[in-house]
Every structure is written in C-alpha cells, then in structure tokens.
Amino acid sequence: MTPPRLPAWVALGGAVFVGVLTAVQARINGQLGTRLDNGLVAAVISFGSGLVLLIVLSAALPSGRRGAARLVSGVRESAIPWWMLAGGAAGALTVATQGLAVGIIGVSLFTVGVVAGQTVCGLVLDRTGYGPAGVVAVTVPRLVGGALALLAVGLSLVGDGIGGVPLWMAVLPFAAGVGIAWQQATNGRLRQRVGTPLTATLVNFIGGTAILAVAALVSVSVVGWPTTAPTDVWVYTGGPIGVLYIFLSAALVPHTGVLLFGLAVVAGQLVTSVALDAVWPALGSPGLLQEVAMVAVALLSVVVAAAPWRRRRRV
Secondary structure, eight states, X not given: OOOOOOOHHHHHHHHHHHHHHHHHHHHHHHHXXXXXXXXXXXXXXXXXXXXXXXXXXXXXXXXXXXXXXXXXXXXXXXXXXXXXXXXXXXXXHHHHHIIIIIHHHHHHHHHHHHHHHHHHHHHXXXXXXXXXXXXXXXXXXXXXXXXXXXXXHHHTTSTTTTTTOOHHHHHHHXXXXXXXXXXXXXXXXXXXXXXXXXXXXXXHHHHHHHHHHHHHHHHHHHXXXXXXXXXXXXXXXXXXXXXXXXXXXXXXXXXXXXHHHHHHHHHHHHHHHHHHHHXXXXXXXXXXXXXXXXXXHHHHHHHHHHSOOOOOOOO
16 A cells, blocks of 8 residues: 655655754764774664664564565565665765764765765656656756755865865765665665565665674774773764664655755755754864855755746746
C-alpha cells in the first residue's frame, strides 16, 4: 500500500529539521575527532553507537521486525539489488569527513562544500529518475534554485574564507555532499521495498560501521590508539542523531524529490552552522557577514525551487 502523501510544507519542514540535525552532528563529531586526535576513530564511535541503537529498535518494534523480514526475503529473491544496500558507504564518508575536518574548518565551511555536492548530484538524480519519486522534472525554478545554492557556496570563497585550509579538507565535504544526495535517493528506494525507514537506516549503519571500522584499524596501526578519551557525554551523541536524520531522510524524500529535499536540508544546515560557528568558532570559519550572506542566498534557493511557479495561459 502506498503511504499517503504529506503536505509540501510538512515534508519541507522535516527536511529543514534534518539539516539542523546534520549540522549539530557535524559539530559534535568534529569535536570528538579533535579530542581523540583521530577522526576515523571518532567516526567509528559515532556510527557504532547508532548501530547499537538501531539493532535494539529493530528488534523491539514490530515494524522493525517486519522490515528485517522483507529485507532478507528481498535479498534472497533478488528483489532488492546490492546497490540498494550500499548507502552506508556515503554515510561513512560523511561521518569520517566530520571527524577529520569540522573541528578545523568549522561547520559553515563544511556545510557549503556539502551544499555544492548535494546540488549538483540532486539535479542529476532527479533528472535521471534515480530517486524514489521517479523522474522529477528539472524545471527553470529548480535550476535557478540550484544555481542560487551554488552562489551561496561561492560566497564562502570571497576574501580569505578558506585561507590556510588544506585542499583535501575542501574537497572531502563536496564528495560527502554528492554521497548524501545519492544516499537519500537510495534510502528512499530501499524504504519502498522494505516498508519502513527503520530497516533502511539499519542497513546504512551496518555497512557504514563495517567500512569505518576497517579504516580506523588501518589508521591506528599507523599512528596508534588515542591516548585519552573525553568524559563529556554529549560528544558521543553523534550516532543517535545520525540515526534520527537518516530515518527522517528515508521517510521524507519520496514526498519531495531529491533536489528539493536537499535544498531544504541545506537551509537548515546553513542556519544552524552559522549559529554554531558564532558561539563556537573554528579556526577556518569565515566571518559572520559572509555566513549571513550565505544563509540568505541558500534560503532564497529553497523558496525559488519550492514555489509552485506556473505559466500564465495565453488568452
């Protein structure tokens, strides 16, 4: 049975909230990576804690058990292809990037890199019909909205916004943004097959934790284990936050399309990242005026892309 379609304002509001959670998680994981002096170990802790929570929920909730049964049946019968199970790779890249870079470049610069990747990839995925909503027309308003999102990224480059930041720290967030857009579309399709976002999220965390565990083992074999562990509980909450926003992403993207969902997430990310960097600035964060300008343009991009523009009929 096809679930009822959510009103546009509800779906977009949920997408903005996903962006808020994404920015908060980025700052938390970045701080954990800085304190451990190993971003990959921080990423494993974040993803691993989320996986434990998801296993408990999947076993306790009837929808989780039903979804797991459909997943096993779908894989056995080849109704669920292997690539629908690969969303965890994108999640692993995102969380690893948070742990490696955000503590140095700040949430805002991380977010604008993600914006560029999400925007470009979202347009392509919607046009090709990869997402769960099928082929979504890339209309002029959507193109303008995407261009405005890229303009918001460009504003971060004005002046010395990325002065002294290593090139790989600028490239990784872009790659993470591409992965996030693909992950959102893939999770939406997997959710349709298994009937619940909970199981789609569980699949992501299983794959992502496995990938990050291997990467972390390689890292510690080279540089050694972290010598100290932070005692503040909040730095370990990145995993549960990730569970919540990936769950919401899988549930909401069928109601919006990949590009529109990504733009709304961007708005939430940018507003929250400005607030976080204002009260807790990082070394590579741009100035407040740049951040406010970025947010204004990104919010405008969401309005332009989401508005129900219609051509006037000729009389």
